[in-house]
Amino acid sequence: MEEALLEIIAALDEGETVDAVWLDKLVRRYNRAAHDGTRQVAKRRLLPYYLRVRSEEPERWAAWNVAPETDAALVRLLQAKPRRTASGVATITVLTKPWPCSGSCVFCPSDIRMPKSYLSDEPACQRAERCWFDPYLQVTARLRALTDMGHVTDKVELIVLGGTWSDYPEAYQRWFIGELFRALNASDEERARTAAERRAWHETQGLPRERNELAEAAADIQQRINAGELTYNEAWGIVYGDRTLCGHDSAALSHPEILTEDRRADRGLPLRNDGERDLSWDALFALHRANEGAAKRVVGLVVETRPDLVTEQSCRTLRALGCTKVQIGIQSLNDDLLAANGRAITSARIAQAMALLRRYGFKNHIHFMVNLLGATPEGDLADYRRLITDPAFLPDEVKLYPCCLVESAHLTDCFEAGRWRPYTEEELVGVLVADVLATPPWTRISRMIRDISATDILAGNKKTNLRQIVEAAVEEAGEPIREIRSREISVEGAEVENLALETIVYQTATTEEHFLQWVTPAGKIAGFCRLSLPDWAAVEQCPDAPEAPHLPEDACGLPVPGEAMIREVHVYGKVAALHTTGEGTQHLGLGRKLVEEACTQARAAGYAALNVISAVGTRAYYRSLGFEDAGPYQKRPLS
Incomplete structure (x- = not known):
């Protein structure tokens, strides 16, 4: 492995044309030389090996004498699946544990090993199951995989899947999100150590994670679901549950095989997470504050739910x-x-x-x-x-x-x-x-x-x-x-001086939306901002906001009449590490100019202030643009 890497480094230093074809020939040559039919060298193993030496073996790394420009070219050459971070951020998808669903859609899968609507063969589901649905372990595993593929993971968009988020208890929601932030806030060494401790804990509970073993454990109950004998919620109550949690208590009572805790363990299904702990709102907010200056910052947090569960209270909780x-x-x-x-x-x-x-x-x-x-x-x-x-x-x-x-x-x-x-x-x-x-x-x-x-x-x-x-x-x-x-500039980037800033205005039932976009002469999009100008007369027709006593007072803020909202700012191109320029269009001032133009347009429309629904990891950035913390949002006066 080292010999192959040194040959690549030498070729890059000498200015040779080192591309995918060249690399493929090198890998095949080294493997033919092994004479035993094994693949001694593989592209997917070269980069993890190189990165490990660079971070953990300073003496060997120094002996390789890799120039910064050679290092960048080598990582770019060996990077796997470059589109994974072409949208400007590293996306990490995690799954919540199986839980009863209050819906009953005819097309929806019912895999008892998964949250409702997901199947155990889906890639994200496989990863979650291997991690016992532990959010900390899921983040750790994805960070390691993305890093080994050569991707920058300083800016992370968290996507939380699992059917209907709002069906889960609020305490679980706080704990799950808190563990995602805890994993991203940790140093690499701390994260690895904590992940090892967590894996060991899950193993001591006798909780399997191998696919064949899990499939065998669930086979009988899954067959009954497939045959229409049980609904997903009834099966959930049998396999995992307290009947009072399944949402269909009367139906579940007709099934005498609802298991005690010991009998559930005998089934070998690990999806009841005894590692969960209550996390207060204040403790979660402390994790948020720590992420503002962390090496891996959350620049987006996404959950999924159903329209009928989108309420004033659920919106406040989500925020x-x-x-x-x-x-x-x-x-x-x-x-x-x-x-x-x-x-x-x-x-x-x-x-x-x-x-x-x-x-x-x-x-x-x-x-x-x-x-x-x-x-x-x-x-x-x-x-x-x-x-x-x-x-x-x-x-x-x-x-x-x-x-x-x-x-x-x-x-x-x-x-x-x-x-x-x-x-x-x-x-x-x-x-x-x-x-x-x-x-x-x-x-x-x-x-x-x-x-x-x-x-x-x-x-x-x-x-x-x-x-x-x-x-x-x-x-x-x-x-x-x-x-x-279809218009994203993706990994190829664009010349900033060739970009034009355009605004598209469209009307929704309650807002006037301004879509500000940086575009190339060919119509490709390099970045955009969603500016929302509420029609407050229409907004007031929405249901009145109930009190939300379960939330701390400082989390209950809501933009008031006379204020506008930035709902999104996004700059495309290859991810640039925090505080660096990178090779694409990130960190070149495009986002700042979008925000300033949004302020100008909101002011011209008569709005007194501009709010932004900033992610936790972008709060410092918006402060640098003149925004101040205002409850769960950030606000900039426009007078």
Whole structure:
């Protein structure tokens, strides 16, 4: 390994053309020389080895005599999956533990090893299960993996998945978020030591984490779920639970096999986390303050929930936790389709949720599904048009993906009865192509498939490259794409002097939104700001804010009439470490100029102050721009 690295370093020093093809030839040459059929050298092992020597073996590192420019070029050459941080931040996805769900969607998977709607074969789920759903261990594992791939992890966006966040007890929410911050606040040495102690603790509890063992332990109960004998909540009560927690106590009482704690342990299912401890709000806020100056700062915190659980109180709680973006499963705006699919919500309630999220400054990330039970391609097209044109909605981001059939979903009965069929590929691609082309420039289509294994899908799209198929069809159509993800500058960067600052104004039901964007001559986007100018007369039509006695007084602040809100500032390009310039467009003043222009536009519109829904790790940055702490927000006077 060392010999191969030294050859790469020498080639870089001599100015040779060292690219992926050159590297592939070097790796094959070294492996052929081994003569034993083993792969002695691999790209995925070269970088972790190099980084370990650089950080842990100063004498050997000094002997290699690596110049700074060579070091940067080598890391860039060996970096795996460069798009992982192309959006400007390192994204870490974690999963909450299995928990009863208050919804009953017909298309939703019911894997008893996972939170509702997730499947144990999904990559993030596999990682969570290996970590016993311990948030500290999940963050530690992802940091290590991203670092080994050569990614900068100074700025982290935390994405918390697990079905419906607001269904979890508030004490669990505080503890879970606190552990995420605790892991990021720790030094590398402290994090490694604490993670080792936690793994040892979980192991002493006799809690397995190997997939085969877990699958065998859950097989009987999962078979009963798949057969329709048990709901997910009933099964949860049997396997893990206190009946009073499952939300369907009367149904659970009919199942005498609800387990005592000892019998649950006998099943070998580890998902009841006895390591949880109560964490007070004050203790969580202390972890927040520590993160403001930590080496790894939280620049975004995302949770997912349902529209019917978006309330004044839940918004205040989310803000106190440090949340900046909320994913909500809308799936459709057609009330008949929502009812047929067991959603138990209406488009009017969805509109109310969107208005509340904007009122509190959250970015909204909408889940929208094609091919639901009862849907048609024509109806899907009309449904999506309403989402992106009706002022009651107009999302910031969309997960636009097709419904597919998995064994544990109630949709299997509809499929077998001939009441639901998956769209043909031509129908599906046709709908998605039209949706992409219709999407406005302030909306980002984040993904088009769920990470569900093809082996779990009984019917429906199994192609993991569906987005590439859609993009190829869009390109063939020859029409311009305006949605954000297709325009991101990604890893290639842009010349700052060639960027132009544009503003797109659009009206929602309760705000005037100004989408400020840095664009290249070719229309690529290098950064943007979402400035929200509330129509306070419309905002006041939202339900009155109830008192929130469970929150500390300093966490209950809310922007008042006459104040505007920055909901998001984002600069794209390769991640630059904190306090450095980097190779892309980060740390070159683009974000600062966006904020100053937002202040100018808000002042011109007659607003007296500008709030920002800053992430915990960006508070210091906004203070440097003249913002002052104001409860869960930061505020800058505009007079």
